[in-house]
Amino acid sequence: VALRLGLIGFGGVNRALVDLLQSRGLSGNGEFIITAVYDLRSGSAFDRNGIDFAALSSAGTESDALHAISEHRFTDGGDLVGSDAVDVIVEASYTNAESGEPALSLCRRALDAGKHVVTTNKGPVAFGLRDLTGLAKVKRKDFLFEGAVMSGTPVLRTIRNCLPGARVNGFRAILNGTSNYILARMESGQSFPDALKEAQSKGYAEADPTADIEGADVALKVAILANLLFGTDIRPHEISCSGISGLTPEMAIAAREDGMRWKLIGQASRLEDGSYRAQVGAMKLMDRDPLASVNGVTNAITLLCDPLGPVTICGPGAGRVETAYAILSDLLDIASHI
């Protein structure tokens, strides 16, 4: 029997997922079928027996493009979540950095309705990890979110499955490719505004780059990682947070001359007294720090493990296909549990 997927959000990531399932021969009976899709802009589609993959692949991006596929319409994401023709909700909609909504409520509703949930959206995980994980446990369903941190680079999976018997007492990480790219350009003498403009022209930075350069995007990821590692319930806005807009090319160049590099670092640690510290800010790292040489849009995290010491994982931090792969890896995990 195929796992029946309901996609919420039909932008680059979930479109890449459709292609990935097809190219891997995982689309169809025995593997995965897509029975429902809802997107704020592209509209919705439904087929209890599985929507034709080719039709989804070729769907345009114009308003209500999905409506050409099927008669049935969902009024919103919540309507889709209630469908009895869906086993797994794949949530890849827009991140709301203030509250995680409406994705947070949607994920809760989906778990409540007895669906597995896979999300690449930082919002619901940063604001609701404890809550949603607890609910998933009660419902005996999976709540998985590998794509919420460093896209498909297997960071969360490593923390969960690959360090049995080790205690991770903290981490330091480069979790935003945009700011990392800008910092590298400033080391070559470019001013902050020029480097930002270049990042925007290359598609690395959004029209409103505030969340990337002032640390708010990193704070969401630090909250996710800290809460996953420490079992805490830290909220993103409780994390002391600053960005890179105060740095100048002169500072970046001077650091290089001293054998150091400025990086925007998100970090958290477990203190001796059992409390926790989490923060985001620009830091000078020694050249020999494994994070110092992480370039461009690549991301990286150093896990401080006891015993073992520092273990660093570097990989893509974003990207349509890379994030779609994160979903695929979560879906295969769910399939393997069934």
Next chain:
Amino acid sequence: VALRLGLIGFGGVNRALVDLLQSRGLSGNGEFIITAVYDLRSGSAFDRNGIDFAALSSAGTESDALHAISEHRFTDGGDLVGSDAVDVIVEASYTNAESGEPALSLCRRALDAGKHVVTTNKGPVAFGLRDLTGLAKVKRKDFLFEGAVMSGTPVLRTIRNCLPGARVNGFRAILNGTSNYILARMESGQSFPDALKEAQSKGYAEADPTADIEGADVALKVAILANLLFGTDIRPHEISCSGISGLTPEMAIAAREDGMRWKLIGQASRLEDGSYRAQVGAMKLMDRDPLASVNGVTNAITLLCDPLGPVTICGPGAGRVETAYAILSDLLDIASHI
């Protein structure tokens, strides 16, 4: 019920394991007990109900030191492997780089006798991965060897558990801390013989450093990784292999001035026609390569994943406690399957 461990080899690694099990509260009923130990030099000990951990911890390193603990003697490792009081053989003896023996035969015998096998010894894995994995499958036992590559850094576990749905088409890696340390010293102008002498005085290099500096140690690890990733049965001596003794400080310094660094790289890849290539040799890497900044005795591997691209894992490549942790992680995996 406790899993009953039989330790083969009682040097630094298995002694560190004894301490680690105790400090983690995993020594005793419900967790792990050690019923049998055999070491070529320290002799042997046995207690069907579990040897006292404190007695093992305080055992000296002199000849036959273990004989103070119990009456029962094993004549050799094979004798221990046959014991009906052992569920898991923990093999951490000396690596024979020519044939993997006698550890290879011991592991085979242990699996044949229906024991799980955990080893940190590169020999049996490099020469017998396909054979031993097949046997373990037939016997429905685990054959685990996280510690054979990069000590406890979870490289093999990541390959096995953390990249579902991805194809790893190749890897490039720094797998020998001794040669990596020497290369760094040569970048500071030290001659090869002086750098080697310094590595020896710090305990990073053996009295006979040939296997470390001429690539044979790396070739064992490349065979393990390639065979695990590609399902091949490549033998270490089939891998084209050269080392770092031909490099000079002048070459190391000139590379740095060009924004590059010499590294001893082990690599393998799957080619388009389905064949495989594996080799070991010194290479100049661009500064921006994540492996270029891997310093001292740290090891690292870049996995070339489809989709996803390069994912790099850096961590300790050796060490008593780090390797003992690898055993612990394998033991916890076995315990979780039971």
